[in-house]
Amino acid sequence: GAVVSQHPSRVICKSGTSVKIECRSLDFQATTMFWYRQFPKQSLMLMATSNEGSKATYEQGVEKDKFLINHASLTLSTLTVTSAHPEDSSFYICSASDDSYEQYFGPGTRLTVT
Amino acid sequence: EDQVTQSPEALRLQEGESSSLNCSYTVSGLRGLFWYRQDPGKGPEFLFTLYSAGEEKEKERLKATLTKKESFLHITAPKPEDSATYLCAVQAYTGANSKLTFGKGITLSVRP
Numbered sequence: 015g016a017v018v019s020q021h022p023s024r025v026i027c028k029s030g031t032s033v034k035i036e037c038r039s040l041d042f043q044a045t046t047m048f049w050y051r052q053f054p055k056q057s058l059m060l061m062a063t064s065n066e067g068s069k070a071t072y073e074q075g076v077e078k079d080k081f082l083i084n085h086a087s088l089t090l091s092t093l094t095v096t097s098a099h100p101e102d103s104s105f106y107i108c109s110a111s112d113d114s115y116e117q118y119f120g121p122g123t124r125l126t127v128t
Numbered sequence: 129e130d131q132v133t134q135s136p137e138a139l140r141l142q143e144g145e146s147s148s149l150n151c152s153y154t155v156s157g158l159r160g161l162f163w164y165r166q167d168p169g170k171g172p173e174f175l176f177t178l179y180s181a182g183e184e185k186e187k188e189r190l191k192a193t194l195t196k197k198e199s200f201l202h203i204t205a206p207k208p209e210d211s212a213t214y215l216c217a218v219q220a221y222t223g224a225n226s227k228l229t230f231g232k233g234i235t236l237s238v239r240p
Contacts, residue, residue: 057230115226119171
């Protein structure tokens with residue numbers, strides 16, 4: 015149980031375009047979802063926290079107009095990177111939590127902006 | 129602000145050579161300390177949660193322990209398949225969201 019999927023696993027996009035990443039909890043209802051980014055040989059940095067039906071809470075230094083987060087249902091959250099630039103290239107990981115405070119991580123999405 | 133420091137940054141072991149990974153933390157009211165394993169290009173895989181000082185948990189060759197200031201992940205007789213990055217994270221009793229603060233991780237390489 016407690017499986018989280020992400021789609022796509024890899025994406026390459028051109029500078030200036032937008033890209034959407036999906037995060038789904040497959041066998042439980044996720045009241046809270048988290049989005050992280052991870053640079054090579056660095057740890058996971060929390061970008062934002064979202065609760066179903068509410069606006070996301072962004073961490074300091076994360077541009078909410080650039081990283082749009084939607085948590086439309088108890089099983090789906092999306093992260094849209096708008097007007098992507100090469101410096102946005104990173105490994106994006108989502109996690110989902112039910113009411114137990116445990117976090118279950120997805121497999122990650124590798125974004126490359128050319 | 130919650131902080132997690134892991135050491136060493138990298139560790140190279142011979143197969144069968146036991147060792148320990150350290151995670152030091154400061155947190156305003158610890159709800160839980162988590163250990164994850166991460167393979168290259170993958171998301172973190174849950175290993176253990178520890179909730180109070182003195183608690184210990186074991187899984188195969190891994191044993192995690194917790195004090196009020198640090199946690200250790202002991203690896204007994206490691207095998208090459210134990211090679212990975214091991215992440216430590218803390219969760220505080222703050223608000224309704226279960227925010228995790230991660231350390232930078234320890235990259236373990238086990239040579240056959």
